[in-house]
Amino acid sequence: MFEKEMRNLTYGLFVLSAAADGKSSGCIINTAMQVTDTPLKMAICVNKNSFTGQLIRKSRRFVVSVLDEKADFDIFRHFGFQSGKDVDKFADWKEKAETPDGVPYQTRGANAWIECEVDEEIDLGTHLMYIGFVTNADILSDVPSASYTYYHEHIKPRQEEKKEGRKAWRCIICGYIYEGADLPADFICPWCKHPASDFEPIMI
Ligand SMILES: Cc1cc2nc3c(=O)[nH]c(=O)nc-3n(C[C@H](O)[C@H](O)[C@H](O)COP(=O)(O)O)c2cc1C
Known part of the structure; x- marks a missing residue:
């Protein structure tokens, strides 16, 4: 229903990552945005089947790496087309760093990372929405952020x-x-x- 209209919404693209109980994972999301300024809060939306989502539920913490126009399809394949339930996505992955709180995040093809502490969890049926206080962040490059449209036109094969x-x-x-x-x-x-x-x- 209203698929064409919904596709006209604009989005960015992100690697959402989290860690808990010695495990970590990350997944591609297009659903991240700033929701308030004072206090500074972000919202993300993640499928209930997502392993990354399950780690957020336990740790109450997540990182959003903002993907930029130099991000290639390998990053999408690695984080978006396989689950942390089956593979340890950060284990042999060289293009990562860790926040002082110990959460790994994607660095290559990303122009910033933002860490949040969960304030609220909202059940949306298939997905959970997490609202988090921004606790840490840094710039990684000055490459423009990738939009969903840019991904469809330039990154996706x-x-x-x-x-x-x-x-x-x-x-x-x-x-x-x-x-x-x-x-x-x-x-x-x-x-x-x-x-x-x-x-x-x-x-x-
Ligand atoms: C372009 C793109 C956008 C996506 N957006 C979302 C999203 O907003 N929320 C979500 O839960 N999954 C989204 N996904 C799917 C997850 O990235 C994918 O299911 C991933 O394998 C989950 O990994 P995990 O189980 O390790 O968390 C998207 C995938 C792609 C390729």
Whole structure:
């Protein structure tokens, strides 16, 4: 419902990270924003299945790395298309630093990091919204921040489309292709976990 209209909203892109009980993870989100100035607070929104979200729930702390226009698709693949439940995303990852509170965060392709302490958790059904006090932050570069539109136009790999062939469906978020004429209404993208409403019909 109203998919086209919703796609006209503007977003940034971020690596959201957290650590608890000796474990850490990070995931790509487009849902981060400043919500108040005094006190300085941010909101983020994370799926209930997200391992990063589960770590935030335990530690009551998270870091947002603001992705910039030099961020490449590897960063999205690493943090956005696999879960910390299956892989330790920060273990052999060289492009990270740690806040004084011990939370790892993405450095390459990011122009700032912002750490927050959770003030409120709001249950939105599929997602949890966390509102946090900004407790620490720093600038990493002066490269402009990447918008969601910039990601679609310049970072996400483009797939050649054929005029004729078999009908399939492509996830507009990450490019995953579902091979089949009929996409089940409850289909969830195995890479980025976005729903069937974020798929567009293509020919392959
Ligand atoms: C462009 C893009 C935007 C995304 N935005 C969100 C988001 O706002 N919230 C969310 O929970 N997941 C979002 N995701 C999906 C998560 O990054 C993905 O499910 C990730 O694998 C979760 O990892 P984790 O289980 O280690 O936390 C997005 C993915 C991509 C590629």
